[in-house]
Amino acid sequence: MTMSVTTPRDVEITMTTDDGHTLHGTLTLPDGPGPHPAVLCLPGSGKVDRDSNAGRLRMELGVPLSHALARQGMASLRYDRRGVGASPGDWRAAGFVDNRDDAVLALRTLRARPEVEAGKVGVLGHSEGAVHAMWLGSHEQPAAVVLLAGYARPGKEALLWQASRVGDTLPGLVRPLLPLLGKVGLKQLTALENTSTDVARVGGAKINARWWREQLVHDPRADLPGITAPVLAITGDKDLQVDAADLEVVASLVPHAETRCAPGLTHLLRVDPGAPKLTSYSRLLRRPVDAGLLTEVSSWLAQRLR
Structure with missing residues (x-):
């Protein structure tokens, strides 16, 4: 006798x-009658859609995450950012605070759905989404909070750490140029901080200037x-974009938090057996999101929401 596998609806x-x-x-x-416990899923930064895909950078997180949650009897909501x-709309014109306000709307919308048990709704965020999940956890009282690769320091400090970490992984021929590139980068960062429009050109590129200004001054430690x-806070020890040491900050400010530095896990939520480097991203994205991470997160949420 074979067991049938029900596809989530x-x-x-x-x-x-x-x-x-x-x-x-x-x-x-998920299969079965509701109302169900549910999870709001928040993606990282940039021109990101409901599946955490941004152009050619395709994380493909949305479907496997939602299915992992459904197998544990939980509903989930994910959505396309403004202009994506x-x-x-124009994604470049949306600010960091707009993204946070949209997350508040999504959480309240999810709670109001008849298929969902309003008192058992959690939030899960990756990267920027994790920072918004921290704010929601403090101000909107979700039933559980999962932080995947979320930084716990002022945004500008997080950016400078990321730039330094990525620089350390560049090929040897490029490293002598790092001091010069650093000066150019700091000059452009200052120019960005001095902008006043939603969208601006910095270093010849059209960027989401208001998002950057708001993100640089935001401090999730508050x-x-x-x-x-x-x-539950998880960051990989091979993450080039978020310092795993920030898990200690989370643990110190949220004493009941469970934190884990995941061996081999990268910012892309894939495990890399080699040395972490930016040039590995295209290779890593050809593989699925780490199945063990999805199982760990969905099981943890099920224990707290069901």
């Missing part, structure tokens, strides 16, 4: 922000002590 939903933007998303429902995928829900 997807429902397309829309949400309208206070300033008139329409966000399109996917509500994934099915959501209209939010962490206010989280009373269970917290």
Whole structure:
């Protein structure tokens, strides 16, 4: 006798922000009658859609994560950022605070769905999404919080650490240029901090200037002590973009948090047996998100939400 595997059911939903933007998303429902516990899934930064894909940088996190949660009996919601995928608008004009406000809307929308048990809704964020999950944990009282590769220091410090870490992995021929590149980068960073428009040209590139200004001054350490829900924070020891040492900050500010520095895990949520380097990203993205991580996270959430 063979067992049938039930495919989770997807429902397309829309949400309208206070300033008139329409966000399109996917509500994934597990098998069986509801209402179900549920998880809001928040992606990293940039031109990112509901599956954590940004152009050619395709993390393909949304579907395997939602299915892992569904196998544990939990619904989930993920959505396209402003100006990405099915959501209209200009993603460059959206600020860091806009993204946070949109996450608040999504959490409240998820709680209000008839298929969802409102008192059992958690949040899970990756990278920038983890920083917004910290804020939601402090201000919107979700039932559980999962932080994947979330930094716990001021945004500018996180950016400078990232630049230094990535620089250390560049090929030997390029390293003598690092002091010069560092000076150029700091000059452009100062120019960015002095912008006043939503979108600006810095170093010849058109960038999301308001997002950068707001992100650089944001300090998630102000939010962490206010989280009373269970917290799971995981960062890989091969993450080039977030310092795994920030897990110690999370643990100090949220004493009940469970933290883990995952061996071999990269910022892309794939395990890399080799030395971490930016040039490995294209190779890593040809593989799926680490199955062990998905199992760990979904099992942890199920124990706290069901």
